[in-house]
Amino acid sequence: MGAYTVRRLIGAIPILFIGLTLTFFLVHLVPGDPTLRFLDPSMGSSLKEQISEKFGLNEPLHIQYISWMYRIVGHFDFGNSFNNGRPASDIILDALPPTILVMGFALICGLMFGMIGGIGAAIFHGTKFDLIITTIMLFFYSMPVFWLGIMLLGFFAVNLNWLPASQLTSVFHDQLNILDRFTDYFRHLMLPVITLGLVSAATFGRYLRTSMIEAMNSGYVLAARARGISEWKILVNYGLRNALIPLITIVGMTIPALFSGAVIIEVVFSLPGMGRIMVEAVLARDYPVVLAASTMAFVAVIIGNLLADIGYAIADPRVRLES
Amino acid sequence: MKYIKHMITISMVFLFAYGSENQKNSLTFEKEYSEEDIVDGGTLVVGIMGDPEALNPLTALSKYAKDVVSLIFRSLADINADLNSFSPQLAKSWLFSNDGLSITFNLRTDVLWHDGERFTAKDVIFTYAMQTDPGVGWDGLFYKESIRAVKALNDSTVIFEFLERTPTMLMDAVEGYIVPEHLLADITPNRIAEAEFNRSPIGTGPFKFVKWKTQQSIVLEKFNKYYIEGKPHLDRIVFQVVSNNISLWQQVRSGDVDLMEGVPPRDFVKLKDDWAKRKTNIRPITFLGRQYDFIGWNLIDPDHYATVMAEAGDEEVDLDRLLKPNKFFGNQKVRAALTMAIDRSAITELVNQGMAVRMDGPTPIIWTSYNNEANTIWHYNPDLAVQFLNDEGWVDSDGDGVLDKDGLKFSFEMATNIGNERRKQALTIIQEQLSGIGVEMIQKIADPGLLFGRMLIPRQFDAALIGWEVGLKMDLTPLFHSSSLLMPFNFTSFRSQEFDKLKEAAKGNFDRTATQEYWDNIAKLLSFELPYTWLYYKMENVALHKRFKGTVIDKRGTYINLEDWWVPHEERTEVDRMAPN
Numbered sequence: 074m075g076a077y078t079v080r081r082l083i084g085a086i087p088i089l090f091i092g093l094t095l096t097f098f099l100v101h102l103v104p105g106d107p108t109l110r111f112l113d114p115s116m117g118s119s120l121k122e123q124i125s126e127k128f129g130l131n132e133p134l135h136i137q138y139i140s141w142m143y144r145i146v147g148h149f150d151f152g153n154s155f156n157n158g159r160p161a162s163d164i165i166l167d168a169l170p171p172t173i174l175v176m177g178f179a180l181i182c183g184l185m186f187g188m189i190g191g192i193g194a195a196i197f198h199g200t201k202f203d204l205i206i207t208t209i210m211l212f213f214y215s216m217p218v219f220w221l222g223i224m225l226l227g228f229f230a231v232n233l234n235w236l237p238a239s240q241l242t243s244v245f246h247d248q249l250n251i252l253d254r255f256t257d258y259f260r261h262l263m264l265p266v267i268t269l270g271l272v273s274a275a276t277f278g279r280y281l282r283t284s285m286i287e288a289m290n291s292g293y294v295l296a297a298r299a300r301g302i303s304e305w306k307i308l309v310n311y312g313l314r315n316a317l318i319p320l321i322t323i324v325g326m327t328i329p330a331l332f333s334g335a336v337i338i339e340v341v342f343s344l345p346g347m348g349r350i351m352v353e354a355v356l357a358r359d360y361p362v363v364l365a366a367s368t369m370a371f372v373a374v375i376i377g378n379l380l381a382d383i384g385y386a387i388a389d390p391r392v393r394l395e396s
Numbered sequence: 397m398k399y400i401k402h403m404i405t406i407s408m409v410f411l412f413a414y415g416s417e418n419q420k421n422s423l424t425f426e427k428e429y430s431e432e433d434i435v436d437g438g439t440l441v442v443g444i445m446g447d448p449e450a451l452n453p454l455t456a457l458s459k460y461a462k463d464v465v466s467l468i469f470r471s472l473a474d475i476n477a478d479l480n481s482f483s484p485q486l487a488k489s490w491l492f493s494n495d496g497l498s499i500t501f502n503l504r505t506d507v508l509w510h511d512g513e514r515f516t517a518k519d520v521i522f523t524y525a526m527q528t529d530p531g532v533g534w535d536g537l538f539y540k541e542s543i544r545a546v547k548a549l550n551d552s553t554v555i556f557e558f559l560e561r562t563p564t565m566l567m568d569a570v571e572g573y574i575v576p577e578h579l580l581a582d583i584t585p586n587r588i589a590e591a592e593f594n595r596s597p598i599g600t601g602p603f604k605f606v607k608w609k610t611q612q613s614i615v616l617e618k619f620n621k622y623y624i625e626g627k628p629h630l631d632r633i634v635f636q637v638v639s640n641n642i643s644l645w646q647q648v649r650s651g652d653v654d655l656m657e658g659v660p661p662r663d664f665v666k667l668k669d670d671w672a673k674r675k676t677n678i679r680p681i682t683f684l685g686r687q688y689d690f691i692g693w694n695l696i697d698p699d700h701y702a703t704v705m706a707e708a709g710d711e712e713v714d715l716d717r718l719l720k721p722n723k724f725f726g727n728q729k730v731r732a733a734l735t736m737a738i739d740r741s742a743i744t745e746l747v748n749q750g751m752a753v754r755m756d757g758p759t760p761i762i763w764t765s766y767n768n769e770a771n772t773i774w775h776y777n778p779d780l781a782v783q784f785l786n787d788e789g790w791v792d793s794d795g796d797g798v799l800d801k802d803g804l805k806f807s808f809e810m811a812t813n814i815g816n817e818r819r820k821q822a823l824t825i826i827q828e829q830l831s832g833i834g835v836e837m838i839q840k841i842a843d844p845g846l847l848f849g850r851m852l853i854p855r856q857f858d859a860a861l862i863g864w865e866v867g868l869k870m871d872l873t874p875l876f877h878s879s880s881l882l883m884p885f886n887f888t889s890f891r892s893q894e895f896d897k898l899k900e901a902a903k904g905n906f907d908r909t910a911t912q913e914y915w916d917n918i919a920k921l922l923s924f925e926l927p928y929t930w931l932y933y934k935m936e937n938v939a940l941h942k943r944f945k946g947t948v949i950d951k952r953g954t955y956i957n958l959e960d961w962w963v964p965h966e967e968r969t970e971v972d973r974m975a976p977n
Binding site: 245 | 441446447448449450455588589590591594595609610611612613634636637638639640642643644646647650652843845846849850971974
């Protein structure tokens, strides 16, 4: 098991390297550069050249690439933001908690609703209930996250005014007592988490339903029934346990999708997370921040896949034996 | 200045814009208040759409950052609503020398920095040194170009010495907020962008910095030892960062946010209606802002330009060879025809929900040099436009509805940046109007990076509909002077010996009539030459909770007199009553 993990980790290094290289050149290929922010006729024109020089943008691209890679590998230094001069890694670390919060709760919410929906639909396979659940899941599955977000925001925050429309905390959060602070967070996170949770619930539910139906139709369930084991026990021990194995892979693979979903949701709900940082950095061509954020996303994808594989190996001994 | 009022109409804005220079536009209160009614206390929650990058006057670039900085810091003097004279701030008074080449400032001696240190002449000298240090990259550097040196006579007297006499000497001297020498002296100028000070600034302004939660909020608090006794009145100002205007507008309506700039036009129209019917607590404030939109015609041949530039490489290019007239817009008569084909009044009524003001020439209305008799570009006249084009040989010889000349169809692209609804609307109307005289215009909506980086700066475009923000210093040199020909701003590649001559003649001229004559000549020249077809000014829309009194919001900004704002006891909300932390 340990050797397996180590092997997978070593395998991730070239992927990370290739990914970073591609991102670097992709970001620099996008038209426009950070100095364009200074395109205002009331400012001196020499400023543009000065800024270029200060940010090292006057160097040839391959030199910029080499020094960038050297700083990351050698010093774990992603450089300072062109925009506010803070280290890009600090900016990312500041923005990470809200994103992880949204992602984490959305995952829990998604798994909960997905399992209820998927198992329910599988048990009542072929009935009207199944049809309704499947239709609802298909509805959310095909829904773009930002659109669903805007609709929920419009309904619950604007029309009904039940929940706040944006931000992670209210203005006077710091003056509240601990319990009220918790409620404050809860109210602010509710809409984004539900939006993202519903979409991932649909993904999980659909997979779970299929694999559950498959498991319940398999030979070992038939054998168990023949042995007179109660239907409830069959469902949990034979059906669910086997149906959950593919779900582990799906959850692992959903992490990148959840991350990109969270990024979009943050922009819709004005949450101070990675999404806002990335969008603003891309628009301002703030290369160090864009690159640091992409690196973060790469790492998330690699870790997601790795966790899925390891989880899979734990749940299914056959994988371990083969590897 | 900003024209603040309830239920304003555009024609009223015009009256104010042309009105007397020093008029005070105080608010019409629902109830009349006098000086004695003013009470301290209250909190203002401002919604801003971006997190400031730094709260250091030397490195702040975005509007959000500059707005916050303007409350924490003070400069030597502050520009008045006439955009010409100044009121004292950190300087008590100033005096020009007999030769007119230097200004002596008498500084206040009762000013404290927020950390308790005393403000002295050393800070002024230090600030000037930082502002002009190339390593700092301060964005107002061009103000200081005509200053030779700044010297301190004693702790409370500084002299600004100039290289030459210019009409803007005082503005150049006082531009920029004074920063504390005792806190920044140890920082290497080219490391200023990373200074801790940028995120915990210490100033001399009415409000002191308390805390900053990145991408969330910035809290400022009343500075009790502010040099003007009894000011400011408000206890606290909270800037909430809300990244999109839909959410922000929602927070204004729910009462979570008191002040928002840039209210979407559609919502603003509705707000004005509700306010008139007394159905809302949010006061709509609209005023003529500093932004205008125009069409810039590429006066030169883009392909030829690219070829010559590529051949030249790093060598100096021969301007005469570089600038080959554009096949369409290189001709003044064609530009006049296109200008006449565009009904600017109709566009003004339609774009931005009608919250725009027609622009008739190159001088911005807010400048004191504006003269409506000199700013008169060709009015809408499609018949004359057709005639002008026919005279220049553009006729529809093949009957396809599009003019042509020597086998070349009059068909071109007009570009604008993505994400600007107002410009997109204008583009569509212009397309329609141009097709009326047989000119085919193709809309090109591009990412701003692409538009500026790959089209305007390398001159690879036909025409562009974009906008500028008017600076307070009157100067059109960056846009039209031949010295800026290869610079980003003169993207139409306008080159006129007459313009250069006028500029030269005006240099060092102090006389008011002569200055006015210079500006009139410039305006007349550009109105005739038409490197741009000026379209309209955008009206600014601000929403403010009505409990705030004593507010002045005008073209200088929304935050110009925040130290005077106050909230009557009977109108206080829960937010006002929150104990300061």
